[in-house]
Amino acid sequence: MNLPTGTQEFGAEDTDLLVHTTCDGAAARLGHNLTLVFTSWRAVLARGDEPAASSLEVTVDLDSLDIRDSSGGVKPMTDNDRAEIKRNAAKSLRTREHPQLRFVTTEITGSWSAGEITGDVTLNGTTSAATFQVVALNGGFRLGGELKQSAFGIKPYSAMMGTLRLSDSVLLEVHLPQA
Template identity: 45%
Template sequence: MEGTFELGPDDGRLLVRTGRSGLGRRAGHDLTIEATRWTAAVEAREPRDASSVEVTVDVDALEVREGAGGVKPLTDQDRAEIKKNLRKVLDAQRYPRITFVSTAVGEDAVEGDLTIMGRVKPVRIGAVLDAGRLRGGFTVEQSRWGIKPYSAFFGALRLADEVEIEFDLRLPG
């Protein structure tokens, strides 16, 4: 499938999944966070290595969708507090966007530069294009970008350093 595609939330989901660590991990939740404002510019070409991808995510539009585990279910107040903490941890006022720009596109992976909080690091994203759908994901170690994973209760409950990013998109046409 060749062409130029502009994608966004109407074309699929871009999710962040977090885990917990620390002595108090039973009290916290494994979160599913959805990017509700994002854009992707995809240049799909043959041969595939002539393709490119650029993605921009608005940090302010990261919304908590689910909280698994934990002693009690997530409340709306919990969601609002988590969003506030997320904006603070990612310094959304100074760095309002997270971006990815591909440097190489292969049959089952895309390599490129991921920019979080002004820091650029190379990543490899597993991706499969099948019947007009693009699915994939990768792991981000927050500390690699200088992000100190959120912690509470004097560090007894903290977010795991590794965060899973996954996507499932429909290509138009």
């Protein structure tokens, strides 16, 4: 796939940055699996002649977290549940001390049709490497990958003496428009 070189900026007004969470533990069926969305983020893709000569930088405002959808649970999610989830997320992510997530590419391999973007994620004052899969879609690309909360010093939310807890791994997904 031949793409034009140059710099492309995009963010929440162009596409959604999603986080998918699941519940673990003996009481996991009581909890809600969530699709979260960030309503304020910005990315800059500098495309070279080939993917290896390109870079991607992303900045996410963590306070912009919102709940897009939920599944599971023994009862439908209420507005109070949504507010509590957002408070717990802000507390776990320590958004007052570390209001942003940052991603900076260290390497892009493969092609724009099927490749990987590896880089450093800084979250909660900790930097850790992460790799995201790139897949071409009609009219753009899908980037997706997994982050472990514990890699950033985040203890996943738990309740009921740990029998209901958020899985350590969360899935990130974004669909990027093609320039």
